[in-house]
Amino acid sequence: MMNINEFIAEVEKTDIDVYTDTMVLDVSKDNVVTAVNNKDGLIKIQAVAVVLAMGCRERPRGALSIAGSRPAGVMTAGTAQKYVNIDGYMPGRKVVILGSGDIGLIMARRMTLEGAEVKVVCELMPYSGGLTRNIVQCLDDFGIPLRLSCTVVSTHGKERLEGVTIAQVDERLKPIPGTEEYIDCDTLLLSVGLIPENELSKGVGIDLDTVTGGPVVDEYRETLHKGIFACGNVLQVHDLVDYVTEESKIAGKGAANYIFGKKQGGTFINTKGVNGVRYIVPQRVNIENEDGVKLYFRVGQVYKGAKVVVECDGNVLSSKKKVKLAPGEMENVLITPEMLRNMNENSEITVRIEE
């Protein structure tokens, strides 16, 4: 997998104009991109194709109902990542992390390697949202405890965080009275969910998937708005950058083919996640696609030894037993060209979990 500097070097070899420190304000219905920066002022670019790649934003403290005042030392994991990796500051020495998705897990390891003591990682759900390998490599290897079905109920300290109270939660995710525990800490890192950054997409009137929060796309990652493509965290939240790279190549190729008129029409049908499958990307598939299509999906809970069943028009297309399925792990199934050939414009592909 290439690193960021190699990607930059690749772009520099081309004649592509790169505008840094530039904010896109609007994408119009006829694909005119309006941006602004200090050097050029207002810029308008008439695009044939646009690839949306605005990433996501982290759910902030305000979205959680944690009691307490607003002391320094409470921040999102991404802010702490910026302090440590880019600015060279340590956000604190005694750390509690709320949320055990991959970002929370990676930050537990990072803060430990930088010399902090990570007291505990608390997770609201009865399972971690992160990859098993990250639980092992980021927590177990450093002896950092993971408390499942547990949350932070209050913060303490006025100017600077002095401690937090954590508590176990019941099956309705409500704190259980009597289980409260005070933890002495000066930093609380929040890693409690990401929200695709789709203000520009909404401005164009692009249809969004209510589950992913990102645009509805076909297998070329084209949205329902002609010539506008999407990839990365703006499309669906990815935990690992490797998947973002994979998806951006698909969208880039889709946009290039669109510009050169290689992709014209097709017969599109819907995909649908049912019975444990929360969502599928892409949501639409061209049955005339001669290369086959990979469907990416996530499950809503942990399954052990369950089957992933792909069905269309009452026919089971594939059924595969998996040792473990977890919300943190993006899964995929392949729809082969042979499978697509047997479908028609009224078909719908479903993916479900069978226990």
Ligand SMILES: Cc1cc2nc3c(=O)[nH]c(=O)nc-3n(C[C@H](O)[C@H](O)[C@H](O)COP(=O)(O)OP(=O)(O)OC[C@H]3O[C@@H](n4cnc5c(N)ncnc54)[C@H](O)[C@@H]3O)c2cc1C
């Ligand atoms: C806090 C956090 C930590 C992560 N840590 C890791 C990690 O350690 N390892 C890993 O593999 N993955 C990690 N990930 C996973 C992450 O999904 C990828 O690493 C990757 O950065 C996502 O790529 P992206 O291009 O979709 O979005 P981003 O990398 O977020 O890029 C989006 C870019 O679009 C810009 N932008 C947004 N709106 C506009 C606008 N209107 N005009 C102009 N520019 C705009 C943003 O400034 C940003 O530069 C992390 C994700 C988050 C949120």
